[in-house]
């Protein structure tokens with residue numbers, strides 16, 4: 001049984017203006033579908049990566065997974081428990097302790113008025129358990145010094161703060177950690193340290209990661225399976241080697257081409273055309289059709305469903 | 321894998337730097353020491369507060385003990401021997417022979433107490449409502465903030481007079497003088513909570529979306545715990561600034577009410593009451609009965625205000 | 641015109657603080673020629689933005705230029721103040737920042753912002769200025785420039801806004817553009833578009849570009865030459881191919897090693913231990929020595945210098961023969 005199974009997950013935000021403005025300007029209510037019918041599964045002890053450009057719904061999926069947001073429809077089941085629908089408080093609490101999250105901004109994710117020790121043990125202390133010596137042990141595990149426990153967050157660099165976040169995430173001995181762009185605010189040399197640390201901890205504690213990123217090379221380095229999101233829809237899912245060697249969706253292809261390459265000095269390729277459409281009024285049919293080089297009539301009309309294709313799942317009428 | 325040398329395995333005692341030590345090392349204390357305005361106004365305020373607190377021990381006379389009063393001492397000019405008794409009073413005496421210096425000390429006691437208590441009341445009320453409005457949102461927010469908006473359209477002093485009048489109307493006559501001080505505190509406090517609520521709501525809206533708050537929600541912390549332990553400490557800096565500036569305003573408001581005769585009763589005169597009494601003698605040549613309380617009030621309000629201004633600049637990182 | 645467009649010699653920026661004087665930029669020198677893109681890379685806090693801001697006198701006090709010279713088109717500009725500097729900025733030097741919103745006035749139509757800038761720097765009539773504004777928008781690839789000129793900044797997407805900012809930086813036809821992380825806030829596909837645009841402009845007009853970024857991939861694709869900064873100093877300077885392909889400074893080498901690459905697969909990333917030291921806590925000698933795998937005793941006491949022109953500021957530049965390593 002997979003650790004996480006996401007089924008037809010959808011999240012719609014109400015982005016209407018206030019009622020009075022709507023009446024005066026004669027507008028209808030506006031809805032934004034941030035996540036649209038997404039299904040995938042995460043095996044225990046694996047790394048599942050979600051990639052996509054800004055606004056594609058990566059963080060929204062992550063937040064629904066950990067229970068910070070409620071799905072509009074569909075479900076997230078973690079070890080068979082659906083956090084949004086389960087009524088047994090003990091079960092909810094058990095699953096809660098199994099999930100943790102690491103956020104993108106290492107400066108905003110630590111309370112500036114708390115000492116590092118209190119920050120790290122909060123997940124455990126809030127359940128009323130004993131925490132003596134725990135922060136110190138965790139700090140060593142993430143490569144910081146015992147002495148750092150008494151300091152305040154502002155005394156640390158971005159990379160060190162991200163280590164503190166990781167230590168906090170480890171405190172409740174979770175099974176699953178949702179990492180929302182954990183290294184995109186860090187420099188490459190620090191990113192390498194944090195990525196290595198995350199790999200080490202995964203082996204050591206048998207963790208499962210949902211790894212959210214917009215950086216394809218990082219994803220390729222970390223992931224066992226990659227899901228590509230576009231406008232809230234899962235357009236392709238494959239193992240990294242398969243995805244990078246043989247991208248099947250034209251959007252994946254475009255992303256791979258657009259990413260800067262270290263080896264290609266002065267590369268001159270025609271840049272991709274168009275931009276991500278307005279998510280409030282998405283295109284009909286396939287969301288990518290206005291930018292797609294392969295577009296046909298059927299793409300404008302019907303939304304493609306995920307189908308199996310050579311070791312991958314892809315949502316494209318034309319891919320073959 | 322570590323970037324800081326790990327300490328030896330033996331359990332080592334790690335002593336956290338105390339908060340006082342950190343405060344003395346802080347940039348805040350450093351800028352304080354370097355600002356003449358801050359040091360002077362802080363000293364003046366401290367001296368006046370101490371003088372007020374220890375008035376019964378400092379004051380050369382007890383102006384409220386009829387037994388110690390000698391009507392013959394009435395209208396002594398400052399530093400001049402009294403025509404009948406030969407006693408010398410630093411700041412002169414009033415019509416009943418009360419030492420003006422002593423009445424000022426006792427008056428300051430009332431003024432400062434009323435001001436501080438009113439601000440404390442406004443602060444607790446405003447911060448609580450502001451936190452609730454910002455964190456809970458929805459109808460709670462709408463109701464609280466609309467009440468605040470409506471109250472803001474009336475001048476604070478008018479609101480205070482209104483509350484004072486109503487409260488006075490419903491207290492039985494025999495308790496009126498006893499209750500006057502408490503009613504004053506209530507009136508001034510209620511007229512002043514709005515700015516606390518507004519600022520705290522704004523700051524809460526910012527903090528609430530920071531990732532450390534999401535991290536706390538994720539581990540199942542309850543809303544009251546998040547508001548009190550996480551958000552409150554981070555919205556306190558602006559509250560401190562407003563509290564200081566409000567203190568100056570509250571002292572003036574109290575003086576104004578007392579001057580208009582609706583505040584502190586003559587049996588417990590505040591600086592405002594003293595000024596009201598004193599103005600009756602201005603044109604008959606006994607200027608000191610008015611002048612010295614007025615100068616004291618001015619110095620007190622000005623110093624507190626300067627301190628507040630400095631605090632605002634010092635706590636605003638963008639101006640530094 | 642021959643000679644470099646921008647020439648910086650021994651530029652030093654200082655910030656006096658209560659802990660002593662900090663030097664976020666410490667004695668850096670480089671040139672940018674006509675039509676050349678110089679990439680400036682380095683970790684956060686290395687002083688990249690400070691170096692860029694110093695050129696156009698945008699340092700926020702107490703930071704100030706404490707030494708060195710800045711030449712633009714053969715004129716020394718580091719001593720210019722107030723009006724003279726303002727005239728030069730915009731006329732000779734255009735600026736593109738990371739966040740396009742901060743460079744645009746949200747209350748003005750973009751057409752008005754463009755025409756104002758043009759009128760301030762070029763002797764044109766209002767109608768001519770408007771024509772030129774439309775041309776500038778056209779040039780940066782905004783479709784329907786004639787109508788879009790009446791839009792407000794918030795009506796554009798992030799990528800389009802950055803194009804407008806570039807148009808704004810270009811409209812007075814400056815000879816130098818300083819772009820401080822122009823694509824960091826943008827998506828990869830938009831980033832690719834903006835970089836292609838910068839490259840085209842540079843090629844067609846001969847504009848010199850100082851491209852500040854921390855993304856090695858962007859540098860590799862866009863820049864002709866690259867300057868690697870570390871703790872306020874230049875660690876390495878040279879043609880992109882040489883510096884990224886065969887780094888001579890151990891820091892550049894480490895940076896390249898820690899970038900995840902498709903070709904490296906899942907192998908553990910090479911990592912530079914530690915972090916860049918804080919400015920008020922710089923080690924003696926070479927600032928990189930505590931993290932350097934090749935450090936010798938001389939590195940701990942003496943500061944290596946960058947030979948005039950290209951090269952690495954290192955006593956033991958790579959590649960090492962067997963006995964040094």
Ligand SMILES: Nc1ncnc2c1ncn2[C@@H]1O[C@H](COP(=O)(O)OP(=O)(O)OP(=O)(O)O)[C@@H](O)[C@H]1O
Nearest residue numbers: 013015032034053054055056057058059060061279
């Ligand atoms: N609370 C909200 N209210 C309204 N719209 C929202 C809300 N949260 C997210 N959205 C919208 O949902 C879409 C997906 O947002 P999300 O944050 O999941 O994107 P993302 O893929 O994480 O992007 P990024 O790379 O920028 O973090 C966006 O269009 C966003 O504007």
Ligand SMILES: Nc1ncnc2c1ncn2[C@@H]1O[C@H](COP(=O)(O)OP(=O)(O)OP(=O)(O)O)[C@@H](O)[C@H]1O
Nearest residue numbers: 655662664683684685686687688689690691854919
């Ligand atoms: N007012 C100040 N007081 C003290 N130090 C400062 C001040 N302003 C900037 N610094 C320091 O100057 C150094 C250089 O900053 P700069 O903004 O140039 O870095 P950068 O290389 O552009 O980094 P980034 O990639 O984060 O933009 C930093 O270490 C910063 O901490």
Ligand SMILES: [Mg+2]
Nearest residue numbers: 058059060180
């Ligand atoms: Mg996100």
Ligand SMILES: [Mg+2]
Nearest residue numbers: 688689690820
């Ligand atoms: Mg910068």
